[in-house]
Amino acid sequence: MMQANPFGRTSELSLVLAPGKMRHLSFTAPFKVLHPFHQDGFLQIMVVKVSAGLMAGDRQSIAITLEPSAKAEFLSQSYEKIHQMAEGEAIREGVVTVGRDATLLYAPLPVLPFADSAFRSAFTIELADETSRLFYSDILACGRAARGERFAYRLYRSRVRQSHLCRQFPLCSAGRRCGL
Numbered sequence: 001m002m003q004a005n006p007f008g009r010t011s012e013l014s015l016v017l018a019p020g021k022m023r024h025l026s027f028t029a030p031f032k033v034l035h036p037f038h039q040d041g042f043l044q045i046m047v048v049k050v051s052a053g054l055m056a057g058d059r060q061s062i063a064i065t066l067e068p069s070a071k072a073e074f075l076s077q078s079y080e081k082i083h084q085m086a087e088g089e090a091i092r093e094g095v096v097t098v099g100r101d102a103t104l105l106y107a108p109l110p111v112l113p114f115a116d117s118a119f120r121s122a123f124t125i126e127l128a129d130e131t132s133r134l135f136y137s138d139i140l141a142c143g144r145a146a147r148g149e150r151f152a153y154r155l156y157r158s159r160v161r162q163s164h165l166c167r168q169f170p171l172c173s174a175g176r177r178c179g180l
Contacts, residue, residue, distance in 0.1 A: 010059040017043055018067045031060075042105070043072045053081030053112075054119065056088035063095050066102040068128070076108035079141065082117040082153070089118035089155060096125050098132040110139035113153035121158040136160065 013031045016024035020043060022036055030051035037044040054060075066072055082090060098104050113119060125134060138158055143149035 012061045014063045016065045017070045017072045019069045046075050048077045053083050054090035055083050056085035058090040060092040065097040066099050068099040070102045073105040079109045079112040082113040082119045084114045084116045092121045094123045098127050098134050100128045101131040103133040105135045107137040110141040112141045115149040115152035117153045118155035123160045126163045
């Protein structure tokens, strides 16, 4: 559950992708989404954030859904800068849902935490079945190395959780991990 934002607002991005097209798009500042490109059967979605980066108290909510047989690549335009914070933290939460026989390449550019920054990220991945494919990239840069800020952030926590699929597969017994 998203924590309350002391500034009263959460930035939101919601995408629903069907084969070859964007079925639904909604976003609030600072998110912007460029007109999608078609490349090798994939819909390329470029997300732009019209801001200097994440500051203390910033909250983001991202929802990406691929309908059955959709193919998409999710990209960002720049590194995600996490600015210095005297106190507090920035939070991003998201849900990625990949439908039957759908493929998502989720590859935003790295997160760049400045000295004394604090950032929490939590994503839930929901795969429809064994034909759903997700390639997920979550990269942490060391900080502003030229300023001597290598890993000088106060807090960095990134969690990715895959929804339990064992109950959906007949060959798996309840409570046993499927190795997915």
